[in-house]
Amino acid sequence: MDREELGGWLRLTLSPGVGNGAARRLLARFGLPLSIFAQPEAALRVCVTAAQARALCEVPPTWAELLETTLQWLGGSPASEAADAPARAVVTLGDPRYPQALLDTEDPPLLLYLVGPRSLLQGQPFPRHNCLAIVGSRNPTAQGADNARQFARALHGAGLTIVSGLALGVDAAAHEGALDASAPGRHGSAAAPATIAVVGTGLDRVYPRKNLDLARRIATQGLLVSEYPLGTPPLPANFPKRNRIISGLSQGTLVVEAALASGSLITARTAIEQGREVFAIPGSIHAPQSRGCHALIRQGAKLVESAQDVLEELRMVASEGLQAQAGSTQSDEREEVEAEGNAAELAVESPLLQALGFDPVGIDALVARTGMDAASLQVALLELELEGRVARLPGGLFQRIGAA
Missing domain, CATH: 3.40.50.450 (Rossmann fold)
Structure with missing residues (x-):
């Protein structure tokens, strides 16, 4: 987008009382935002209320500053940078890069601000599926x-x-x-x-x-x-x-x-x-x-x-x-599942892990369940924590961690 076109889109989003629904009706009838703002108030009232039409005929007080800020922001990642360096873009409803999945929803945004790798933003940044x-x-x-x-x-x-x-x-x-x-x-x-x-x-x-x-x-x-x-x-x-x-x-x-x-x-x-x-x-x-x-x-x-x-x-x-x-990836996943299964078998063999269950539990309850003294429990729990099998929670509680 050039400066004038971007300014039109920003003005449409800033117009007080004009939501996404009213803006889409205006775009469907008159075309791009610049065409909307070229209409007399009476023509705008065909699509929106009188108050919204009056708002569209006035330039929002923050519009000029936002336009300059946005232009500077878009220019903040020079084209000479590597393809995987973060770049910036503004995508509108009329842009082919706008995600089709959002277009199919009831209330798609008029604009989307994007930051991502330059190689991604130059093509289709949003997956069409998946x-x-x-x-x-x-x-x-x-x-x-x-x-x-x-x-x-x-x-x-x-x-x-x-x-x-x-x-x-x-x-x-x-x-x-x-x-x-x-x-x-x-x-x-x-x-x-x-x-x-x-x-x-x-x-x-x-x-x-x-x-x-x-x-x-x-x-x-x-x-x-x-x-x-x-x-x-x-x-x-x-x-x-x-x-x-x-x-x-x-x-x-x-x-x-x-x-x-x-x-x-x-x-x-x-x-x-x-x-x-x-x-x-x-x-x-x-x-x-x-x-x-x-x-x-x-x-x-x-x-x-x-x-x-x-x-x-x-x-x-x-x-x-x-x-x-x-x-x-099935073969790789099968190996991961087998490894997790082996870890699970080892976990079952630990009486302390069995006593922990899968709910948060405190030291006093573990003393009652295992018969161990508190000092020995703290040492055993620390070992399990270092192995990544147990997490220490606020309030002096412990929780067993299982594989997803």
């Missing part, structure tokens, strides 16, 4: 975070791009798992992003700041996406709204852990409304983070215990390429 959303609690259990990471790693290895929201907890673990799977020597498609992070701020900032390094990794191996103008702070209302993009880009949504009142359940409900698949991982009946997943399962979400469960369900709509990639 995206899966993985969402869940910002405060997951150790097992929940590990499940998110392992599922993302296995599913990206089978050809799926992992979509999430760059939040703490499950989101971050899912992004990390996909990035790990796209590392040199791992399976995955170089023609598609390893993971897509849909954020609730402008792309000139990262929220939460704790995920800054993760966002930088995604910018070189995946895609950062936002519908919000540059400079947009982390407003609470923006995060539930962006969830429709997470589910809309994806064939299905996998909920790893979620409380009954959580943004993850909003994403799942939106996925159902969009006609997408919803998957949920069951957990402990004592864990608040599992209750949302259990509620989804009762409502018809598909219970999954392994990445293969998701792949088998998606094969009804998956491309031949995904099926071929999934088939090509």
Whole structure:
């Protein structure tokens, strides 16, 4: 886009009271934004209310500054950089790079701001198929975070791009798992992003700041996406709204852990409304983070215990390429399963692991279950923690970690 065309799109998004629905009606009738703003107020009233027509006839006070900021931001990654260096783009509804999956939803954003490898942004940055959303609690259990990471790693290895929201907890673990799977020597498609992070701020900032390094990794191996103008702070209302993009880009949504009142359940409900698949991982009946997943399962979400469960369900709509990639990794996955099975057999042999079960438990309860004294228990638990079989939780609790 040139300066004038970009300015037209930005002005349309900034016009007060003119939402995505009204903007799409105007675009359908008059064409590009510049044609909309060339119309008299009376002509605009055919599509929108009188108040919206008046707003469209006035230039928003922040428009000129946002246009200059956006142009500078777009020019911040010179073309001389390497193909895998992060680049920036603005994609509109009329751009062939706009994801078809979002166009098919009820409320597609007018603009998408993108950051990703230059080679990706110069082509089609969004996979036409084979995206899966993985969402869940910002405060997951150790097992929940590990499940998110392992599922993302296995599913990206089978050809799926992992979509999430760059939040703490499950989101971050899912992004990390996909990035790990796209590392040199791992399976995955170089023609598609390893993971897509849909954020609730402008792309000139990262929220939460704790995920800054993760966002930088995604910018070189995946895609950062936002519908919000540059400079947009982390407003609470923006995060539930962006969830429709997470589910809309994806064939299905996998909920790893979620409380009954959580943004993850909003994403799942939106996925159902969009006609997408919803998957949920069951957990402990004592864990608040599992209750949302259990509620989804009762409502018809598909219970999954392994990445293969998701792949088998998606094969009804998956491309031949995904099926071929999934088939090509079966021998590697079989070796991993055998290794996990051997580890599981060793775990069963440990009386302490048997006493731990799979729910968080404190020292006093373990003393009662095992008959060991507290000092000996602390030593044994530390050894299991160093082996990656047990996680130490807040409140002096311990939890056994199983393979996803």
